[in-house]
Amino acid sequence: MPAANRQLIYANTPSPAIDPSLDNGTFKLNTTPIPDNVPDDKVLVRVHYLSLDPAMRQWLTAKRSYIAPVERGQIMRGQSIAQVLRVGAGLQSKYQAGDWVVAYSGWQEYALLGAKEAQKVTVPAGCQPTDAMSVLGITGLTAYFGMMDVAKPKAGETVVISGAAGATGMVAGQIARVQGAKRVVGLAGSADKCEFLRRELGFDAAINYKDADWKKQLKEATPEYIDVFFDNVGGEILDACLARAAKDARFAICGAISQYNAAKPQGPASFMTVISQRVMMKGFIVLDYTKQYPAALKDLATWLTQGKIKRKEHIVPGGLESAPKSLVDLYEGINTGKMMVEVAPVSEAIAVKAKL
């Protein structure tokens, strides 16, 4: 084990775009020793896979939001899949070296964490540990509650998903199908992603919003208008879908990735449709549903093992330093499926208890 722990510190406020350079950019590298002593109520973990999430840009902005911003000078906040290396005396009934955990480690290679910050991964049959950061993690749960509690697609309805090839969107679309949606339509940012949605996930239509005629394609793909829209993107895409809203449509507003870096956000100009079609739009945050996670994870694991939901991971190599650039890439939409940075390969893991 090396003696040094490398960390990425939030150094400079984005203005408004994230600067991925480690030389006076948004983040800077810091090196500290790996702790020798593990306190009684902590575990020492090694981070293997960092999660990259669209919400991260919002955490860097000191606005009233659902979660306190990351302060400059702090380690960048983030979830990871990590392995327990050493266990404090008070936690030895709970963890042992080699356990895999979902860790609230932030962007660093090693972390000392309390029990609440290191959730042991139990892997349902047919699933894998990294699922705990995608279909069986926050992104899958986000898709689940957005669909099951907010949008509530019904049999026979037309459901449209934006950011459909992202970690949340692809699960949201598949849940809509499980719920009996008649047409599932995805919006994504490349021909490859659209091909993936149609071929591998069985979407009825997938539209590349970078095509010049994407609005025409959207119209053709939704001949009976849009009953449910699950939005990860906001901006122009939300606007176009609002203009196609069916009577009594439900719009689950999950994210607005197109707007997070915008100095001057755009509201949906087709807002009048909210009245004429009695549209219900509702924002939601997965953290409000923590009590319902166990039941939701049971459904998601069932669908995953039955093949009704398929997983897709986008793993970036290159270690911790890849994280800032990968976050910029996430906003550029390069990923299909859940985006993670490989901080340390599985081959470096110790005494593996769970198959990764």
Next chain:
Amino acid sequence: MPAANRQLIYANTPSPAIDPSLDNGTFKLNTTPIPDNVPDDKVLVRVHYLSLDPAMRQWLTAKRSYIAPVERGQIMRGQSIAQVLRVGAGLQSKYQAGDWVVAYSGWQEYALLGAKEAQKVTVPAGCQPTDAMSVLGITGLTAYFGMMDVAKPKAGETVVISGAAGATGMVAGQIARVQGAKRVVGLAGSADKCEFLRRELGFDAAINYKDADWKKQLKEATPEYIDVFFDNVGGEILDACLARAAKDARFAICGAISQYNAAKPQGPASFMTVISQRVMMKGFIVLDYTKQYPAALKDLATWLTQGKIKRKEHIVPGGLESAPKSLVDLYEGINTGKMMVEVAPVSEAIAVKAKL
């Protein structure tokens, strides 16, 4: 009785503002004979008070909406308080001359109407026939369902109403108080209207959105943010209220009078708050609630007679010709309370059965 019936015909599409001139403007005057023969299934009515409603501008636009547009060449659509003059043979068990009705007459002085288009006004004790076009009519019902079914204010909450001195807004604010709201705040377009809201209706605060510092006033008037927003105005006001939304706020989107004449409508730029504060926004149309009208009218009549809801009418003199200019004035916001055009004064009524 004169032999001629004057009518206002929808002549030219607004571009985008309504042109009130009767000489090649949006409407033109037409004169036809008053029918001599009343068919068996009709009544002949004389219009006394025409209702002016913000929705009218939308009816002139051939867009997908909750109601078919008025076609050019047709009589302008509109509700009125009218008096039955003659009754067809088949309707004599239902009406008699002198009855007051809420009439779907359109903009004309006389009309032949079927039973569905002429609803007899029953006046609860302590109420008056014109109430059937305000607190006990569509505007009161709109306020009722927007509050009771969509926004659902709870005891202790902060409720904000835009267009608060209008026919719907003033009832909405008073219903919020009946429901136990802690703070009721109105937005209106003049110091007089604000004075009326505070003094006569007991609003906790009223803000003139034409004041340079209205956003600052809004902030000060909502120290615990906004739990419920009942919106009649849209545009910049909706945007400012969205920026002040409390967690789990409900926004009942009733109308967007600021946008109806806009060539390029504006969406709410503070849309991100929908996510961060889990805001629910829902458009609604009173016509969806027809089955629930009787129960709602019972509540409204009770509150009106108990003085918990106060009425306010803005009656424009000058006969039918005043309607186009008055409609423009409605969008300018000159009225406090329900705006009506007096087509014929009560003194000209025949055999009055109900006190007007």
